[in-house]
Amino acid sequence: MGRILYKYLDIDGAKCMIGNHNLQFTNASQLNDPFDCHPKLLDYSNVPKHKLLGWIPEEWWIEKEENDALNLRNDTWLCSLSKVNDSILMWAHYCYNHKGVCIGLDIDNVMESVPPMFGEIYLQPFVLDVQYKSIIERPDGYCKAMELFNYQWQTKAKEWEYEQEVRLVMPRPSAMYAALTPAQAKHPKETWDWREIHHYMQLKGECFESIYFGVNIDKQEKEKIIQFVRKKLNPHINLYQMRVDADAFRLQPEVIKPLNSDLSSLLLYYRVPNKSENNEREHYSGNSCGHAA
Numbered sequence: 435m436g437r438i439l440y441k442y443l444d445i446d447g448a449k450c451m452i453g454n455h456n457l458q459f460t461n462a463s464q465l466n467d468p469f470d471c472h473p474k475l476l477d478y479s480n481v482p483k484h485k486l487l488g489w490i491p492e493e494w495w496i497e498k499e500e501n502d503a504l505n506l507r508n509d510t511w512l513c514s515l516s517k518v519n520d521s522i523l524m525w526a527h528y529c530y531n532h533k534g535v536c537i538g539l540d541i542d543n544v545m546e547s548v549p550p551m552f553g554e555i556y557l558q559p560f561v562l563d564v565q566y567k568s569i570i571e572r573p574d575g576y577c578k579a580m581e582l583f584n585y586q587w588q589t590k591a592k593e594w595e596y597e598q599e600v601r602l603v604m605p606r607p608s609a610m611y612a613a614l615t616p617a618q619a620k621h622p623k624e625t626w627d628w629r630e631i632h633h634y635m636q637l638k639g640e641c642f643e644s645i646y647f648g649v650n651i652d653k654q655e656k657e658k659i660i661q662f663v664r665k666k667l668n669p670h671i672n673l674y675q676m677r678v679d680a681d682a683f684r685l686q687p688e689v690i691k692p693l694n695s696d697l698s699s700l701l702l703y704y705r706v707p708n709k710s711e712n713n714e715r716e717h718y719s720g721n722s723c724g725h726a727a
Contacts, residue, residue, distance in 0.1 A: 436540045436541055436542030436544065437540075437541045437542065437639070438539065438540060438541070438643050438644070439515035439516065439517065439537065439538070439539050439600050440456075440515060440517070440518065440519045440536050440537065440538050440543050440582050440646075441513075441516075441518045441537045441539060442516065442521075442524045442525065442527075442528035442529050442533040442534065442536050442605065443534050443535055443536070444528070444529055444530040444533070444654055445530070445533060445534050445535070445651070445652070447534070448534055448535040448537065448659070449659070451537065452537075452642075452659065452662065452663060452667060453505055453632070453662075455636060455637050455638070455639065455667070456634040456635060456636050456637055457513055457539075457544070457602075457634065457635045457637055458513060458632050458633075458634055459511035459512060459513045459559075459602070459604055459607060459632060459633040459634070459635065460511060460512065460513070460514075460632055461494075461510070461511050461629040461630070461631075462508070462510045462511070462587075462632060463507055463508050463562060463629050465512075465514075466588060467591070468596065469570075469591060470590065470592070471507045471510065471512075471586055471587055471717035472507065472586075473500050473503030473504045473506075473507065473586070473637045474500075474570075474572075474576040475570060475572065475586055475589055476503060476572060476573060476574075476582060476585065476586060477572040477573065477574055477575055477636055478495075478499040478500055478503075478576070479496060480574055480575075480576065480631070481495050481496060481499075481576070482576055485576075485597070489585070491667045499575055503575070503586065506583070506586070506605065507586070508629060509605060509606050510587070510603060510604065510605045510606070511603075511604050511607050511632075512559075512587070512601045512603045513559070513601065513602040513603065513634050513635075514597075514599055514601050515539065515541075515599065515601065515602070516597055516598050516599055516600070517522055517598040517600060517602050518598050519536045519644075519646050519687070520676070520684065520685045520686075520687070521596060521597070521621065522599070522683070522684070522685060524536075524596070524597060525648055525649075529648050531650060532648035532649040532651070532676070533648050533650045533651050533652065534648050535647055535648060535651070535659070536645070536646040536647060536648075536676075537642060537644070537645055537646075538642075538643040538644030538645070538646070539637075539642065539670070540555045540640065540641055540642075540643045541561065541600075541644060543637075543638060543640050543641040544602075544623055544637060544641045545558060545559075545561070546638075547635070547636065547637050547638045547641055548635065549611070549635065549636055551608050551610070552604065552607060552608055552611060552635060553604050553605065553606060553607050553608060554606040554607070554608055555605055555606050556604070558604075559602035559603055559604040559635075560584075560587070560602070560603040560604075561600065561601075561602055561603075562584060562587055562588040562600065562601050562603055563588065563599075563600050564588050564589070564590050564594075564597075564599040564600065564601060565588055565589050565590070565606065566590055566591065566592045566594060566595040567590070567591065567592060567674065568591075568592045569591055577660065583605075584711060586646070587601070587603050588601065588603075601612050603663075604633070604661075607633040608633075611633045611634055611635065612631050612632070612634075613631070613632060613633070613634055614626075614631060615632075615700045618630065618631065620698050621725060639668040639671075640668060642667055642668045642671055643671065643672065643711055644661070644671060644672040644673070644674065645659070645671060645672075645673050645674070646675075646676055646687055647659075647664060647673075647674065647675050647676060647690075648676055649677065649678060649685070650678050658705075659693040660673060660690065664692065673689070674687035674688060674689060675687070675688045675690055676688075687692055708719040
């Protein structure tokens, strides 16, 4: 088994991800941290003399470099995952007060699922562990380009450390993998802000290693997801119910064992679905998910 990383989601987001077998990428400028991937994390003030050619104003060059870094931010999409599945704050913030789910992904299988031409420059996303800092160090903006890009993409304030984030970073993903939300699709194309459009990467069923259900999840939604994933996603997926620990402020996963009816239904996994079963899949991937741009 490879490295397992976790995606915290509310119930609608979980049904979209499970039903569509995909992973959502968000533009770096649209994240919930205004410092995220910001060009001001880097210092472009120490301009090497040879770049000015003896006549270019230093102020103009500094502004140019900062604009280039800003454009890089606007051209980069990423997917945020976590190293942990039991963060009380993450369950509260991203799973609608523990009513959602946390999906465990085998990151090796995820990277093997990257479709052809997902990126216009790079073939697959970078996998970066976020580094948490107490101060903005502002490294010299004229060091090695990849080191600077990594610093810009993976540096966050210490206050976010509880997230234990690992992110998949994709500069300039291909437009063929972009999709609109139903709300965006209702508006004229001229009004779209392309930074608000998500990109989606298809995943194989074996990428889904586990699902953890929140303490306050709706029981009917939980049962629907269990039946769906065991029949149509991955029959070997591990399922857990999160419980409140009686002796400490922590969450404990409890294994959800398959019932006899679940075991027999696993045989359907490899059978070609009929029309009614395809409709069931659409129930998970419809209303709040993306439409092709």
